[in-house]
Amino acid sequence: MKPLPPTQRPNWRYIAAEMVPQWCPASARDMHYAILACEASLLGDSMSAFMRTSVVSCDGGVIIVRCIRGTERDVETALATVTEAGGVRVALHPFATSGTIHGIRKKFRPCSLPSDEGNCKIGENTYRILRISGQKVDLVQQGIKQTTALYVNTDDLEDF
Amino acid sequence: MKTADACIYPYPIGDVSLRRVADELELRGFTGAIAVGIPAGCTIGHVRFLSGAEITANSVKSCRDALRDTSKADVVMVHAGDAVFNRAILGNISFHILRGIQHTDKRAFDHVSARMATDRGVAVDIDLSCIISSSGLRRQRSLERYREISRLSRKYGFMLTLSSGARSLTGLRSVRAFTLLGEVAGLDESQVSDALSAPAALMSPHKSVEVLE
Structure with a gap:
């Protein structure tokens, strides 16, 4: 099938959002359903359908929404x-918007993934x-x- | 405190330590917050915390009794009740913020209460957690009440505050999210910015001029 010419393609925008907590195990599919449910609940099905929101990627504590x-x-x-995705409590904090995925990846803040460091008793x-x-x-x-x-x-950990 | 979250619950009520809350609030664009359950106000990093106390009472007498125990708190918040209770506390008790207005009925906060709140310098809180975490009929009722409150605020000029009511890290929101959700609740841009700076204004109220002889 012949692809649509650029002028007839929809104009997409990409929004990058930080997941809190970063170790949230929710998949892109879980996030997609959670976001659609929130959109439909807050803005209605009609507006939700108009926005055509979808999750492009979900890894490293950052999701990209189109x-x-x-x-x-x-x-x-x-x-x-x-507030929840895949049965896990989560919050999303948008931090960048761009017209291309390439552009939005440039705005990513470098963040290290959480490392496992044993146990502590409180x-x-x-x-x-x-x-x-x-x-x-x-x-x-x-x-x-x-x-x-x-x-x-870390200071609190010493207090405990 | 140009931008402040009017109610958060750090550890031990919630599951986030105060230092971590300070980090997160700074990251999300806040410069202050009212924290319930901390012994005294403090500043961590660039974030100033005011200690808050919440009072839930059925009568003016019990409210006044509870107020005696909260003498160390910087900000006193009283949960709203019916119209009679609200008028009574606004007229007789000195406090800062009227909370939980979304749980009351339509007539609980009318033009008389609005005028009294303006005269006494009491702010009415808009709890965004009701918009964030609830849905369906409950959210619709909350939005309806908030729109009515914002209309009264525009007309009579009493202060509004915006709060996340966060007990966990996942409950905290950014200043941008506060603005967007505030607009959903019927506030315009100037009302949102005034509401974000209201906790600081509550600490230094504009008093009428007194003539000393």
Whole structure:
């Protein structure tokens, strides 16, 4: 099939958003469904269909969302209402918008992935230490039913 | 404090330590916040924290009793009730922020309460967690109430505050998200910027001129 000429293709915009926490195991598919559900809930099915939002990539704690040009503001509003993806609590913080994926990748902030650094005990609970870039430390307790997290700094870890 | 989140719950109420909250708030563009459950106000990095106390009461008497225990807090927040209760506390009790207006009925905060809030320098809080985490009928009701409050604020000039009500890292939002969600709640741009700077304004209220003889 002959591809559409550039003038007839839709004008896409790409929005990069930071996932919090970075170690969130949600896949691109989970994110896509979560974002669509939030859009439909906040702005309605009609507006949601008009925006044609989809998740292009989801890795390294950053997702790239594609939408029709002119709807970036609505997409960002919908992204602010995302609280859960794939059964995991997550927040999305948009930080860059561009007309091409190449352009948006230039705006990525370099961030290191969390590294596993053993365990620590607070009270009666034992947490797994996930060290994020800088002073940030996420403590994760894997339970049978749910994952409990405690977000601290290296200074707090010394206090505990 | 040009931009402040009007209510957050750090550790031990929530699951984020105050230092980590400070890091995150700075990253998201905030310069201050009202933290419930911290013993005293402090500054960490470039973020100034005010200690907040929340009061949930059914009567003016119980509210006044609870107020005695919160003497160390910088900011006192009282949860709204019905119209009679709201008028009574606005007229008789000295506090800073009226919270939980979205849980009350339509007539709980009317033009009389609005005028009293303006005279007493009390701000009304718009809790964005109700827009973020709820959906369906509950969110619609909250938005309806917030639009009514923003209309009254434009007319009578009482202060508004915007809060995330975050108990976790995933509950915190950026200044940009506050602006966008504030617009969903019926606030215009100037109202959003005023609401973000309102916690600082509450600390230094404009008092009417007193004539001393």
